[in-house]
Each structure stands twice: as structure tokens, then as C-alpha cells.
Amino acid sequence: xxxxxxxxxxxxxxxxxxxxxxxxxxxxxxxxxxxxxxxxxxxxxxxxxxxxxxxxxxxxxxxxxxxxxxxxxxxxxxxxxxxxxxxxxxxxxxxxxxxxxxxxxxxxxxxxxxxxxxxxxxxxxxxxxxxxxxxxxxxxxxxxxxxxxxxxxxxxxxxxxxxxxxxxxxxxxxxxxxxxxxxxxxxxxxxxxxxxxxxxxxxxxxxxxxxxxxxxxxxxxxxxxxxxxxxxxxxxxxxxxxxxxxxxxxxxxxxxxxxxxxxxxxxxxxxxxxxxxxxxxxxxxxxxxxxxxxxxxxxxxxxxxxxxxxxxxxxxxxxxxxxxxxxxxxxxxxxxxxxxxxxxxxxxxxxxxxxxxxxxxxxxxxxxxxxxx
Numbered sequence: 001x002x003x004x005x006x007x008x009x010x011x012x013x014x015x016x017x018x019x020x021x022x023x024x025x026x027x028x029x030x031x032x033x034x035x036x037x038x039x040x041x042x043x044x045x046x047x048x049x050x051x052x053x054x055x056x057x058x059x060x061x062x063x064x065x066x067x068x069x070x071x072x073x074x075x076x077x078x079x080x081x082x083x084x085x086x087x088x089x090x091x092x093x094x095x096x097x098x099x100x101x102x103x104x105x106x107x108x109x110x111x112x113x114x115x116x117x118x119x120x121x122x123x124x125x126x127x128x129x130x131x132x133x134x135x136x137x138x139x140x141x142x143x144x145x146x147x148x149x150x151x152x153x154x155x156x157x158x159x160x161x162x163x164x165x166x167x168x169x170x171x172x173x174x175x176x177x178x179x180x181x182x183x184x185x186x187x188x189x190x191x192x193x194x195x196x197x198x199x200x201x202x203x204x205x206x207x208x209x210x211x212x213x214x215x216x217x218x219x220x221x222x223x224x225x226x227x228x229x230x231x232x233x234x235x236x237x238x239x240x241x242x243x244x245x246x247x248x249x250x251x252x253x254x255x256x257x258x259x260x261x262x263x264x265x266x267x268x269x270x271x272x273x274x275x276x277x278x279x280x281x282x283x284x285x286x287x288x289x290x291x292x293x294x295x296x297x298x299x300x301x302x303x304x305x306x307x308x309x310x311x312x313x314x315x316x317x318x319x320x321x322x323x324x325x326x327x328x329x330x331x332x333x334x335x336x337x338x339x340x341x342x343x344x345x346x347x348x349x350x351x352x353x354x355x356x357x358x359x360x361x362x363x364x365x366x367x368x369x370x371x372x373x
Contacts, residue, residue: 004204004207004208005208007204007205007208007212008208008209008211008215010028010029010209011050011054011209011211011213012212012213012215012216013028013212013216014026014028014032014216015054015213015214015215015216016216016219017232017236018058018155018178023156023159023160024114024155024156024236024240025051025054025152025155025213026044026047026048026051026147026150026151026153026155027107027110027151027152027153027155027156027240028236028239028240029043029047029050029152029209030043030044030047030103030107030150030151030152031111031151031240031243031244032243033046033047033151033205034103034104034107034151034244034247035243035246035247038202039099040091040099040102040103040151041091041092041099041195041196041200042196042201042202043103043151044091044103044148044149044150044151044188044192045088045188045192045193045200045201045202046205046209047151047152047209048084048147048148048185048188048189048192049185049189049192049206050205050206050209050210051181051182051213052182052185052186052189053213054209054210054213054217055178055181056182057214057217058179058181058217059178059179059181059182061217061218062174062175062178062179063175065171065175067172067175067176068172068175068176068179069168069172069175072131072136072162072168072172072180073176073179073180075131075133075136075137076139076140076158076176076177076180077140077180077183077184078140078183079136079137079139079140079144080141080144080147080158080180080183080187081144081184081186081187082141082144083140083141083144083145083147083148083184084144084145084147084148084154084184084185084188084191085144085148085190085191086144086145086148086191087145087146087147087148087188087191088148088188088189088190088191088195089191089194089195091103091148091149092191092194092195092196093195100247100251101247101248102149103149103150104244104247104248104251105244106146106149106150106151106153107150107151107152107240107244108244108245108248110146110150110156110240111237111239111240111244112237112241113156113160113237114156114233114234114236114240115234115237115238115241115270115273117160117233117237118230118231118232118233118234118237118277119234119272119273119274119276119277119280120280121280121283130167131162131165131167131168135165139157139161139162140158140180142157143157143158143161143184144184144187144188147184148188148191148192154177154181154184155177155178158177158180159173159174159177162176162177228281230277230280230281231274231277231281233277234270234273234274234277235274237270237273238266238267238270238273238274241270242266242267245263245266249262
């Protein structure tokens with residue numbers, strides 16, 4: 001009973017991390033199961049079976065909040081399912097002794113990637129166009145294979161790649177990746193069922209992970225607003241690196257004082273990554289505060305200039321001219337009152353308003369670029 005309670009807490013913690021980062025449920029769960037001595041194939045199979053339930057709940061929640069791009073889901077889920085099925089079949093066919101270092105190496109690499117990824121700001125290409133199948137299909141295939149063979153990796157591979165492309169909103173990246181993972185987890189579970197049989201699934205472990213994940217799903221939606229993803233990603237990356245380093249050192253037969261030195265170096269690198277993540281978080285917050293202050297102050301002078309110009313031009317205030325209609329003087333376009341302005345009346349007021357309106361978005365784009373930088 002105590003073990004099941006611990007596993008439920010593992011599922012809860014993993015779902016909290018996944019909800020805040022859009023990744024790392026399988027990564028965190030598989031790492032802790034391996035640390036507890038569960039066989040690699042059984043750990044990955046159990047995690048993926050539990051993920052069918054957690055990803056379904058997460059996908060429905062994201063859909064209700066409008067965070068899902070179904071075009072992206074359709075083009076990444078099917079290749080991801082193919083890759084996951086192939087990865088599950090491959091992992092089921094190799095021995096536990098060979099699978100343990102393989103899986104630990106994948107998890108170690110993904111943990112190191114999380115450290116690097118969240119220790120610096122993400123630069124996005126806002127000018128890019130729509131995502132195409134020639135990008136999404138290979139991404140889904142690779143991410144699905146890594147996810148099944150490593151016990152996790154769909155989010156750590158797919159989410160950063162989509163974020164870096166700059167072609168989707170971050171909330172839709174996380175929602176689309178989480179929703180498509182339901183299909184990937186189902187395909188991986190079928191592959192493990194064929195390769196290992198029903199005995200390959202640790203059903204009590206699956207139930208405990210599923211219960212913990214379902215409890216954490218609504219909490220994670222609230223937590224993501226409080227805990228900075230930048231800091232949480234660096235912290236979780238360090239935990240994954242240190243935990244899987246132990247498995248790799250044991251598999252390599254490294255003894256003596258070497259493991260201690262390795263742990264010290266990895267711990268120092270972890271602290272540096274967390275420090276860089278904190279610095280990047282502070283820089284981003286300062287830049288965002290600057291943008292918000294500039295956008296709050298920017299429209300006032302433009303509006304005042306546009307309102308003051310008609311008065312200086314001497315246009316009649318009560319004649320229903322440009323001052324009241326809000327339309328340009330020379331374009332003949334009706335203003336708010338529905339009347340057309342006559343040609344030649346108060347031609348100058350249209351220029352300050354147009355220049356103020358065009359300058360404001362340009363300044364907003366410039367300031368937004370400073371946040372991304």
C-alpha cells in the first residue's frame with residue numbers, strides 16, 4: 001500500500017510538471033520508476049498505459065479552453081503513433097540488461113536538453129509562415145520513437161521544436177502536443193501489448209500513476225500561472241540528469257571516487273543552469289514590464305495629437321465635419337456618424353491620426369522583439 005501511495009505521488013508530481021511545461025510526464029515518471037528498480041520495458045509500458053487516461057483528460061481541458069490547433073494535431077499525431085509503435089516493439093525485443101543503459105542514456109540526454117533549453121530565453125521567429133507536413137511528419141515520427149524507447153520524450157522533443165519555429169502561440173503548442181499524445185500513448189501501449197503481453201503492464205503501477213495524474217490535472221492548470229516554467233524546467237532537468245547518471249555509471253562499471261566527481265560536476269552544472277534560468281526570467285520580466293509601460297503610455301500622445309489637429313485647423317465643431325465623423329477628410333469614407341466628408345474640408349487632421357496609428361503598432365512590434373531577445 002505504501003508503494004502504491006508513493007507511485008500515486010509520482011504520477012501527481014509528473015502531471016504537475018507536465019502541466020507547467022507542456023512536457024515531461026513520461027520523462028519524470030519513467031526516471032523515478034527506473035530508480036525504484038522497475039524493468040525498462042515494463043516502466044515504459046506502464047507509463048504509456050497511464051498516459052492514455054492523463055492525456056485524454058489534458059486534451060479535453062485544452063480543447064475547452066481553445067488551446068488546440070487540430071490541423072497540427074492531425075499532421076503530427078499519426079506519424080507520432082507510427083514512431084511510438086516502432087519504438088515500443090524495439091524496446092520489447094531487447095533484454096533488460098541492454099535496455100537499462102539505453103533508456104537511461106535517452107533520459108539523461110533529454111534531461112540535459114531541458115537544462116540547456118530553460119537556462120536561456122527562447123527566441124522565436126515571428127515572421128515565419130504556417131507549419132507544413134514536411135516539418136510536422138518527421139518531427140512526430142522521431143518524437144514518437146524516442147518517447148516509446150525512452151519511456152518519455154514526446155513533449156521534450158515536439159514542444160521545443162514547435163516553440164522555436166515561432167509559428168504557433170505557446171498555449172496552442174502545449175495544447176496541441178498534449179492532445180496528440182493521446183494517440184501516441186495508445187499506439188505505444190499496443191506495441192508493448194504485442195511485444196510483452198498483458199503481463200508486461202504493471203496494472204497496480206498504472207492505476208496509481210493514473211490516479212495521481214488525474215488529481216493533478218486541474219491543479220496543474222492553476223499552477224502554470226504561478227510557478228515560472230523557466231525555473232521549473234531547469235530544476236526538473238537537473239533531477240533527471242542526476243538520477244539517470246547513476247544508472248549509466250552502474251552500467252559502465254565505474255567505481256571508486258569517479259562517481260563522486262561526476263556527481264559534483266553535474267551538480268555544479270545544475271546550479272549554473274538554475275542561476276541562468278533565474279537571470280533569464282528576471283530579464284524577461286523587466287522587458288515585459290517595459291513593454292507594458294510603453295504600450296500604456298504610447299496611445300495617449302497619438303490620441304491627443306489627433307484630437308488637437310482639427311481644432312488647430314479651424315474646422316467647425318458643430319457642422320458634422322471630420323472632428324465628429326472620425327473619417328479621413330479626403331477619402332470620402334463615412335465616419336462614425338455615417339456621413340461622408342466633403343473633399344477639401346480639414347485635410348490635415350487625417351495625417352496625424354494615420355501616422356499615430358501606424359507608428360503605434362511598429363513601436364509595439366519593436367518592444368515585443370525586445371522581450372523575445
